Structures are given as structure tokens and as C-alpha cells.
Amino acid sequence: MIGFLGKKISMSYLYDSFGNYNPVTILSIYDCYVFDLISINNFYFAIISYYSNNFYCFNKSKFFLKQFFISYFDYSNFNLFEKISLNIFYINQKINVSGISIGKGFSGVIKRYNFNSGYASHGNSKAHNKPGSIGMCQDPGRVYPGKKMAGHLGSKKTFIKNLKILYIDFNYNIFYIKGSVPGFINSNIIIYPSK
Incomplete structure (x- = not known):
């Protein structure tokens, strides 16, 4: 068409x-x-x-x-x-x-993938807007390719x-x-x- x-x-x-x-x-x-x-x-x-x-x-x-x-x-x-x-x-x-x-340049996971932010209190120490755990156990012991993480947004x-x-x-x-x-x-x- x-x-x-x-x-x-x-x-x-x-x-x-x-x-x-x-x-x-x-x-x-x-x-x-x-x-x-x-x-x-x-x-x-x-x-x-x-x-x-x-x-x-x-x-x-x-x-x-x-x-x-x-x-x-x-x-x-x-x-x-x-x-x-x-x-x-x-x-x-x-x-x-x-x-x-x-x-939009380098953006975090909350703006890039609509992640939820962490709790604002109850022992949260400087991890309000972090993605959380990304790793694995000892097997396979690595981060899979394509994991949703901070990076370039748009364009x-x-x-x-x-x-x-x-x-x-x-x-x-x-x-x-x-x-x-x-x-x-x-x-x-x-x-x-x-x-």
C-alpha cells in the first residue's frame, strides 16, 4: 500500500x-x-x-x-x-x-520500563529508584542478555x-x-x- x-x-x-x-x-x-x-x-x-x-x-x-x-x-x-x-x-x-x-538520553528503569519505586521508609537506604535484584543463583551465575536495566531511552x-x-x-x-x-x-x- x-x-x-x-x-x-x-x-x-x-x-x-x-x-x-x-x-x-x-x-x-x-x-x-x-x-x-x-x-x-x-x-x-x-x-x-x-x-x-x-x-x-x-x-x-x-x-x-x-x-x-x-x-x-x-x-x-x-x-x-x-x-x-x-x-x-x-x-x-x-x-x-x-x-x-x-x-530522552540516559534514563532509569522507572521512566524507561515503568518499574515501581521502592518504599520511602522502613529501612530503605538509598534504594528508592533502583531496579532491585538482577542476578541469579550460583547456577547460571550471570545476568541474562536483554535484562531490563537503565540505558538510552527514545531515538x-x-x-x-x-x-x-x-x-x-x-x-x-x-x-x-x-x-x-x-x-x-x-x-x-x-x-x-x-x-
């Missing part, structure tokens, strides 16, 4: 016809083009969309490449170097958004499903998505229609 490339602008709010308050994330969708069509097998084809401020300027610093898998029947709808229309999206449609989450690929489009501005290629979207301001995101 074809998707689009864009960036996160900011967050705001919208009121619906019933006066309900809806927090929204504003996304700017890039001008996406069909950069290449690749035959994967007899049933599917891969389409690579690409963005640049100037389509004929092949400066690699401006490229944002992504490969999408489409069905055999949709292959005839795309032509090489053709701009992809945003008409496949509509208001109240469910979409999936992928992006890089905000990096990884995140995928959020079933977000709703509340408003679309086709003149400026701007989407208003209900709820939060992974990433910091001006970070690149990828939008897919939900199945």
Missing part, C-alpha cells in the same frame, strides 16, 4: 461541529514522486518515492527515499517520475504513522496505528492528525493508509 513522506510541523487543536476539543498534530506532506519501479516477483512490485526541493536537483542531502510494496494491479497506475496525488486520503480516514521518537523507530485525519489542506499539503505523532519538530515521518 502506497504511503507518503512528510515532516512534523507542530501540535495544535481543533473543535468539531459538536464543540469537542481535539488535540491535533500538523503534518506537512512532501511532493512525492515515483523514483523507480522494481519487479520483486510475479505478484508484487516495489515503488520508491522520493522528495527534493528541486526535482531536477540531484543533491543527495535533499533526498528522502522510501520503498513501498504495492500490488500487481496497482502497478499500472504509476509512471516513472510522476508526482503522486494526495487524493487517496480523505477526512476521518485511519492512517498509520512511522517516525523516529524523541531521544528509535516508532510505529503508531489507527490515527484519524481530522482535516486536510490540499493547497498546502497539510494534514491535521488527531493525537500525537512520533518525532520532534521538523523530523521526517512516513504515512500509510490503515488496512
Whole structure:
């Protein structure tokens, strides 16, 4: 299913016809083009969309490449170097958004994995926010790999499903998505229609 490339602008709010308050994330969708069509097998084809401020300027610093898998029947709808229309999206449609989450640096287990803190009294000596026991008995006598411990939090690929489009501005290629979207301001995101 074809998707689009864009960036996160900011967050705001919208009121619906019933006066309900809806927090929204504003996304700017890039001008996406069909950069290449690749035959994967007899049933599917891969389409690579690409963005640049100037389509004929092949400066690699401006490229944002992504490969999408489409069905055999949709292959005839795309032509090489053709701009992809945003008409496949509509208001109240469910979409999936992928992006890089905000990096939060080195974090403890309470913030990173939602551990409970220790007791505040009754003999607790400087162990209020520590993870507790991590070791084993004499056999195997080691800490297993993948143990939940303090470390780097965020700055990884995140995928959020079933977000709703509340408003679309086709003149400026701007989407208003209900709820939060992974990433910091001006970070690149990828939008897919939900199945």
C-alpha cells in the first residue's frame, strides 16, 4: 500500500461541529514522486518515492527515499517520475504513522520500563529508584542478555496505528492528525493508509 513522506510541523487543536476539543498534530506532506519501479516477483512490485526541493536537483542531502510494496494491479497506475496525488486520503480516514521518537538520553528503569519505586521508609537506604535484584543463583551465575536495566531511552523507530485525519489542506499539503505523532519538530515521518 502506497504511503507518503512528510515532516512534523507542530501540535495544535481543533473543535468539531459538536464543540469537542481535539488535540491535533500538523503534518506537512512532501511532493512525492515515483523514483523507480522494481519487479520483486510475479505478484508484487516495489515503488520508491522520493522528495527534493528541486526535482531536477540531484543533491543527495535533499533526498528522502522510501520503498513501498504495492500490488500487481496497482502497478499500472504509476509512471516513472510522476508526482503522486494526495487524493487517496480523505477526512476521518485511519492512517498509520512511522517516525523516529524523541531521544530522552540516559534514563532509569522507572521512566524507561515503568518499574515501581521502592518504599520511602522502613529501612530503605538509598534504594528508592533502583531496579532491585538482577542476578541469579550460583547456577547460571550471570545476568541474562536483554535484562531490563537503565540505558538510552527514545531515538528509535516508532510505529503508531489507527490515527484519524481530522482535516486536510490540499493547497498546502497539510494534514491535521488527531493525537500525537512520533518525532520532534521538523523530523521526517512516513504515512500509510490503515488496512
